Amino acid sequence: MLFRQPMIRDCFHCEPTSEDPSDRPKVIRFGSFYRRSDSRFIQRFKCTECSRTFSHATFSAAYRQKKRQFNHTLRGILCGGFSQNRAAKVLGLNRKTIARKVIYLGELGALEIEGLNKMLPRAAVLEFDDLETIEHTKCKPLAVSVGVEYKTRRIVDLAVARMPAKGRLAKKAREKYGPRKDERKEARRELFTRLQTAVLPNALIKSDMSSHYTHDIRKYFPNAEHKVFKGRKACVVGQGELKKGGFDPIFSLNHTFAMFRDNLKCLVRKNWCTTKKPEMLVHRLMMYAAYHNTELIRRPAG
Ligand SMILES: [Zn+2]
Structure with a gap:
């Protein structure tokens, strides 16, 4: 079961262009993936501006570790x-x-x-x-x-x-x-x-x-x-x-x-x-x- 993880509002790739939040690139939920090393589903996101994706794992200190458990x-x-x-x-x-x-x-x-x-x-x-x-x-x-x-x-x-x-x-x-x-x-x-x-x-x-x-x-x-x-x-x-x-x-x-x-x-x-x-x-x-x-x-x- 995918535990609904919090939404990330700002694109990880795009530079923030303005202070106004409504003006920033829009980020949408974009599926999820299963992380085998700790048996968790991770929410993915996609930026509608640059079409690039990122996830909650991107910001983790243990990013890309295979034996995090x-x-x-x-x-x-x-x-x-x-x-x-x-x-x-x-x-x-x-x-x-x-x-x-x-x-x-x-x-x-x-x-x-x-x-x-x-x-x-x-x-x-x-x-x-x-x-x-x-x-x-x-x-x-x-x-x-x-x-x-x-x-x-x-x-x-x-x-x-x-x-x-x-x-x-x-x-x-x-x-x-x-x-x-x-x-x-x-x-x-x-x-x-x-x-x-x-x-x-x-x-x-x-x-x-x-x-x-x-x-x-x-x-x-x-x-x-x-x-x-x-x-x-x-x-x-x-x-x-x-x-x-x-x-x-x-x-x-x-x-x-x-x-x-x-x-x-x-x-x-x-x-x-x-x-x-x-x-x-x-x-x-x-x-x-x-x-x-x-x-x-x-x-x-x-
Ligand atoms: Zn972007």
Whole structure:
């Protein structure tokens, strides 16, 4: 049975020529088609002006996807510690399908995060830090800068940047892979620009001791109060992110980092399932951040 779907008034192809609605190209219903991947009938429309057709599916984010019925489950299991390959095996899909869906879910997640930031009141207390991970080898580290709202543990925004290896690996990494660009400054700048719309200008921003943020916070949030805390040793539980001994002043952030590491396979410590492309890591992180904000933490009141 065709559930009568709402009428679309404006042609998808024609440019709107006038403000007056009666003057616009007329659109009529033009049959329907059956979409096998989710067993639904979709209403088609035709423009009487240009004779071209479109449907409700044209405007869907999952337009032209053949395996859309797996999107929801896939997000759940990829945000639950599954690797992409195992997800492919369990769902009976190809690995390339999963990789394509990660991009789709990541873009959707980024939109969801943006929407939440617009809808919810701006964060009054923000905890900020970098999570370190790698791109295929420890010689190619990546920094993930994350801002988390205090108490609610909502992920406000994040950014990924390449950085050169430090310490004992620095020399070996340069010999093997050549000099590596440090993108952290640039990424942090973009992140802080976005954060300006999601965090109160006079917010309290908490971070650990790193001279990098101090400068940026002062620049982008001149009226904010910035409190720094000394880093501490990790305790046994909590994926090396939860800290030993008593009260942790940036607990909301460290707990969120521990959840990142526990729930995203590519971030697990001492892992053999690593990030291969930083762009894909961004998609996975955005997918997780949206899932975290909407499904894992308690919904903020109001
Ligand atoms: Zn038209």
